[in-house]
Amino acid sequence: xxxxxxxxxxxxxxxxxxxxxxxxxxxxxxxxxxxxxxxxxxxxxxxxxxxxxxxxxxxxxxxxxxxxxxxxxxxxxxxxxxxxxxxxxxxxxxxxxxxxxxxxxxxxxxxxxxxxxxxxxxxxxxxxxxxxxxxxxxxxxxxxxxxxxxxxxxxxxxxxxxxxxxxxxxxxxxxxxxxxxxxxxxxxxxxxxxxxxxxxxxxxxxxxxxxxxxxxxxxxxxxxxxxxxxxxxxxxxxxxxxxxxxxxxxxxxxxxxxxxxxxxxxxxxxxxxxxxxxxxxxxxxxxxxxxxxxxxxxxxxxxxxxxxxxxxxxxxxxxxxxxxxxxxxxxxxxxxxxxxxxxxxxxxxxxxxxxxxxxxxxxxxxxxxxxxxxxxxxxxxxxxxxxxxxxxxxxxxxxxxxxxxxxxxxxxxxxxxxxxxxxxxxxxxxxxxxxxxxxxxxxxxxxxxxxxxxxxxxxxxxxxxxxxxxxxxxxxxxxxxxxxxxxxxxxxxxxxxxxxxxxxxxxxxxxxxxxxxxxxx
Numbered sequence: 332x333x334x335x336x337x338x339x340x341x342x343x344x345x346x347x348x349x350x351x352x353x354x355x356x357x358x359x360x361x362x363x364x365x366x367x368x369x370x371x372x373x374x375x376x377x378x379x380x381x382x383x384x385x386x387x388x389x390x391x392x393x394x395x396x397x398x399x400x401x402x403x404x405x406x407x408x409x410x411x412x413x414x415x416x417x418x419x420x421x422x423x424x425x426x427x428x429x430x431x432x433x434x435x436x437x438x439x440x441x442x443x444x445x446x447x448x449x450x451x452x453x454x455x456x457x458x459x460x461x462x463x464x465x466x467x468x469x470x471x472x473x474x475x476x477x478x479x480x481x482x483x484x485x486x487x488x489x490x491x492x493x494x495x496x497x498x499x500x501x502x503x504x505x506x507x508x509x510x511x512x513x514x515x516x517x518x519x520x521x522x523x524x525x526x527x528x529x530x531x532x533x534x535x536x537x538x539x540x541x542x543x544x545x546x547x548x549x550x551x552x553x554x555x556x557x558x559x560x561x562x563x564x565x566x567x568x569x570x571x572x573x574x575x576x577x578x579x580x581x582x583x584x585x586x587x588x589x590x591x592x593x594x595x596x597x598x599x600x601x602x603x604x605x606x607x608x609x610x611x612x613x614x615x616x617x618x619x620x621x622x623x624x625x626x627x628x629x630x631x632x633x634x635x636x637x638x639x640x641x642x643x644x645x646x647x648x649x650x651x652x653x654x655x656x657x658x659x660x661x662x663x664x665x666x667x668x669x670x671x672x673x674x675x676x677x678x679x680x681x682x683x684x685x686x687x688x689x690x691x692x693x694x695x696x697x698x699x700x701x702x703x704x705x706x707x708x709x710x711x712x713x714x715x716x717x718x719x720x721x722x723x724x725x726x727x728x729x730x731x732x733x734x735x736x737x738x739x740x741x742x743x744x745x746x747x748x749x750x751x752x753x754x755x756x757x758x759x760x761x762x763x764x765x766x767x768x769x770x771x772x773x774x775x776x777x778x779x780x781x782x783x784x785x786x787x788x789x790x791x792x793x794x795x796x797x798x799x800x801x802x803x804x805x806x807x808x809x810x811x812x813x814x815x816x817x818x819x820x821x822x823x824x825x826x827x828x829x830x831x832x833x834x835x836x837x838x839x840x841x842x843x844x845x846x847x848x849x850x851x852x
Contacts, residue, residue, distance in 0.1 A: 345394030429725020621702030747842030
């Protein structure tokens with residue numbers, strides 16, 4: 332079970348869709364992971380490394396530390412947000428109905444004490460936990476370099492002799508890690524160096540001489556003298572990973588780093604003080620790119636800034652070829668649109684784009700579609716509004732294409748008008764262009780036995796004629812049966828905006844799992 336959990340993160344950066352709970356049906360990489368979840372999962376993986384000696388836990392911890400944690404707060408690490416996503420193109424202070432579970436805005440950078448109350452107790456512990464776990468004692472009275480960062484450890488080894496080891500590295504931005512032993516006299520003890528799971532052709536030298544590098548934990552059992560030096564080189568190759576359960580989207584990795592499209596970011600102060608501003612972040616460049624299938628990647632080295640986890644400070648970038656996907660847009664609440672199948676069809680010009688480490692990107696596209704002129708044509712998704720939507724439900728749910736198992740299906744996203752009861756409500760679809768519509772089908776949500784939503788007392792279909800909403804004519808009966816699609820047909824209308832209007836039962840609310848539109852024939 333452990334290995335399957337480690338190997339099946341829902342999206343790049345080591346996290347998964349965990350916004351309070353892991354919700355079935357909400358696995359697109361626009362979903363996110365709580366900041367406190369990032370830190371606590373890191374800590375859990377660190378402890379599991381101690382308990383089991385299995386390096387895969389440490390690999391997972393590094394993935395979270397380098398790719399998820401830095402973007403959970405602003406570049407100055409003064410403010411934080413609740414949810415960090417693999418795909419996110421606007422971090423504003425507005426609620427996103429149904430994307431996240433909690434009914435409050437979760438993505439702008441704030442102090443968090445009043446807005447994101449659980450996270451401030453945790454996010455400041457991510458790097459201290461990481462530093463605390465860099466070095467581990469071993470059962471054979473040695474030392475293990477579990478994770479890599481510039482550091483110095485002083486510990487007792489062998490029969491109680493005190494030694495220090497200085498670790499010098501720019502990892503994860505550098506492949507080379509150097510260790511220098513400091514000891515008052517010669518002492519024999521084993522030194523273990525973790526070989527990350529992605530590292531294959533490892534190079535090892537002791538005092539300048541090549542040494543064998545075998546196993547998941549490379550063991551150097553020898554008599555150490557002060558000044559002895561060990562050099563470990565972990566060659567980093569750019570590689571891609573395809574997520575079959577997320578529309579065959581693709582992650583780009585190099586060593587422990589995952590990469591994101593570099594999007595120009597504009598910070599806007601929304602509160603706080605000049606010294607401690609609360610921030611929203613907006614895109615200032617296009618983001619809707621897919622990577623050209625089969626294109627290569629070039630490594631670009633930059634002058635490192637004071638903070639490598641910022642777009643301007645990161646010492647590494649990649650360039651590759653991409654095409655824009657015009658049909659990939661934000662939804663009505665400025666949330667990046669759901670992924671559609673890859674490869675996507677695009678005839679847009681090929682462009683060279685820059686990818687930067689995910690930890691340096693507050694706005695990010697890291698689960699990339701692939702594009703090809705012969706790929707699958709994406710569609711412009713309907714834009715949906717409603718008279719009311721429950722804060723925890725999804726405006727886009729009835730357009731997801733998922734087939735409900737029943738009217739009480741809780742395993743897929745849903746739309747409800749809760750907690751409106753006994754009222755007349757509507758949900759409106761912008762079909763994006765005028766088209767002939769002669770049939771509308773509704774699959775009603777009804778949670779009898781567990782909630783207060785029921786099929787409506789009645790419903791009807793309306794369309795916008797100029798500036799006037801008109802009911803369709805000559806419709807067949809408007810059924811409200813449970814556990815099936817309820818279809819009405821009518822005289823065709825040419826419309827772009829269509830509404831499903833429902834009269835809710837007295838004392839009850841209602842909702843929808845799916846709505847389908849079709850034209851004549």
